Amino acid sequence: MADENINKGRRRFLTASTAVIGGAGLIITAIPFVETWLPSARAQAAGAPVLADVSKVEPGQRLRVGWNKQPVDIVNRTPDQLKWLDSLDSRLRDPDSKEPQQPKYCQNKYRAIRAEWLVFIDICTHLGCVPDYYGEVKPEPFDPKWKGGYYCPCHHSRYDISARVFQGVPAPLNMVVMPYHWVDDTHVLVGVDPPKGSPQLKGALTGSLKGVAA
């Protein structure tokens, strides 16, 4: 039963890659431009960097790209989603991201370089399913106090909108934030750390990157 669910989750990723997916998971819009930047299948398998254009990703939406054979979600978080982060600390297993599940520059409550944008590998740290995005701040059947985040249907693990795992679920760790950086305001290079000396290495930046060197 568990294996069957895991396979379903992986299949879902394969059909959904390089798509923008709305908060309710119903609106799926292909973005041909992103596909033009994707490396060959062989290069992706080797972990080649992937450049993603997020210019069409509205607040509350996410873009999914494939990197290193894994689904990477780039989430444009709303102020309403972000304002609950501090209040969730007591319900989380690793609220301060002390476990090495992210680069140093993302070891902050946003787990991000830019506070609004979460960039991470959407793979559950329990047995590797692909959790679903439940972005809306509203009660859900699996959590009446839900503030937006990810829910893994395989064995009911829950993660907040910074991909931090809740207590009392099978998943042991926050989901992984891989190396990445912003090339400009609308392009993310997945798989490569910010250049040496970049302000992005400080993390938790807010607003536009204009005037901030890559």
Ligand code: FES
């Ligand atoms: S794989 Fe078991 S809860 Fe996600």
